[in-house]
Amino acid sequence: WEWVPQGLDWLRVLVITLMVGSLAALAVTGILLLVAIRRGKRLAGSKGWHRAMGYVLALPLLMFSVSGILHLVQSALEQPTSKLRLSPPVNVANARYPVERDWAEIAKGLDVNALSLVEGPGGRALYRLGLAQPGSASPKGEHDHSAHQGHKMPMGDSAIRNARFEGISPTGPALYIDAATGKPWGDGDKAxxxxxxxxxxxxxxxxxxxxxxxxxxxxxxxxxxxxxxxxxxxxxxxxxxxxxxxxxxxxxxxxxxxxxxxxxxxxSFIHKWNFLFPIGKIGLNAVVGGFMLALIGFMGGIGLWLDRKRRRPRSQPVA
The missing domain is CATH 3.10.450 (Nuclear Transport Factor 2; Chain: A,)
Structure with missing residues (x-):
């Protein structure tokens, strides 16, 4: 309903709240009926299955509707502004190191997949070399060079030439070079x-x-x-x-x-069922969608069968 004019956003919230609220009402009244009308023993046949599936359907229906209404209301109360913020332009007046000249030596033995210019502490301009993770390594970006306590970055051209920055594994997210001096900057991503x-x-x-x-x-x-x-x-x-x-x-x-x-x-967890994230997004959608459709279809089929059975005229006993 994003096509509703901004001045009438309250109407969009009201309509969707009523629509989704009807699902919540269905779930709540269904639970009340299941609790209020207790059976001494499980009903036989289709009636018993219909009642049992009511218990199964009520909880996810309530989870979906109540969490959806809460998300809708909070989204309406918050100002829809982007949280993205850029840093000020990097001052490169003192950045004189010709990284392109020594690139072959710098990148030797490293799987560099990104190069950017960033501003470090004190306005220091830094070249950031983003490194690709090997296929057998942990997820990209999981390693932090700043965790190498006790290792000192060699401050000289030899560190650039061997391209591995002695004492630091090249499997982390990034290596840094001072854009003014060409020397390695050892503080790392965390700093x-x-x-x-x-x-x-x-x-x-x-x-x-x-x-x-x-x-x-x-x-x-x-x-x-x-x-x-x-x-x-x-x-x-x-x-x-x-x-x-x-x-x-x-x-x-x-x-x-x-x-x-x-x-x-x-x-995330109650409305979108992201507690199933280990099976992946496609698997999650397939499991949740398939489960709910099958459950609703099963209950609907039994309900129609019971209604048809109830409407069927009973044969009169022979006198």
């Missing part, structure tokens, strides 16, 4: 993510409660955001929100306030 978090939140690192690399879509960060991998940064007071930053482009991909999170989880 750059913190810098982006400070830039977009205005809060110090002490406000961070948790950080992790997101390598797949989920209830917190879904397919609408498009970008992967991204760093998730959870902030306490005074921010009280979660930021998702893309270190490859210096972009804030999404921001979720803490008060928005319960509805997101409810919509």
């Amino acid at each position: 750059l993510a913190r810098e982006l978090g400070r830039r977009f939140s205005g809060a110090p690192d002490s406000a961070i409660t948790h950080m992790e690399l997101v390598t797949r879509f989920g209830p917190d960060y879904d397919f609408r955001n498009k970008r992967l991998p991204v760093w998730r940064i959870d902030y306490g007071a005074p921010v009280n929100a979660t930021l998702f930053v893309d270190t490859a482009t210096g972009v804030l991909a999404d921001r979720t306030e803490n008060w928005q999170k319960p509805e997101r989880y409810i919509f």
Whole structure:
């Protein structure tokens, strides 16, 4: 119903709430009937199956309708603005290292699939070399070079020539080169993510409660955001929100306030049944859609059979 004019958005919300609310009412009244009309023993034949399937259908119907109404109302209350934010332009006035001249040596032995220019701490311009994961490695972007405690980046041309940055595995998400000096920058993706978090939140690192690399879509960060991998940064007071930053482009991909999170989880797991994510999106759609259609068809068929049987004239006994 997105064709409804913006000035009449309240009408769209009202109509959809009534339509989906009718499903909720169907589920609630059905549950009340099942509970109120108890049987001493299970009914035989089609009546027993019809009652049993009522129990099975009521729960997913209620899950779908109530979570849908909650999502509809919260979406109507929120301002429909994009959370995407770009970083300021990178100052390249002092970026003099000719990365193209030494590219063959830099990339030797590395599977580089992306190159970007980003701004690090202190306004430092950095070349970011995104590395592809080997087929047998963990999901793309899962490794963080900053986790290599105790390893020192060799600060010299030899580190560029061997192209492996001694002490750091080339299976992580990225390697960094100072765009002014050509020397490796050893702090890594996590440090750059913190810098982006400070830039977009205005809060110090002490406000961070948790950080992790997101390598797949989920209830917190879904397919609408498009970008992967991204760093998730959870902030306490005074921010009280979660930021998702893309270190490859210096972009804030999404921001979720803490008060928005319960509805997101409810919509993801109860409305969209994403608790079945291990079987994949196609498998999830096939299982949920097939199950519901089969259940509704089964109940409808039994109901029609019982109605036809009830309407059939009974034969009169012979006197």
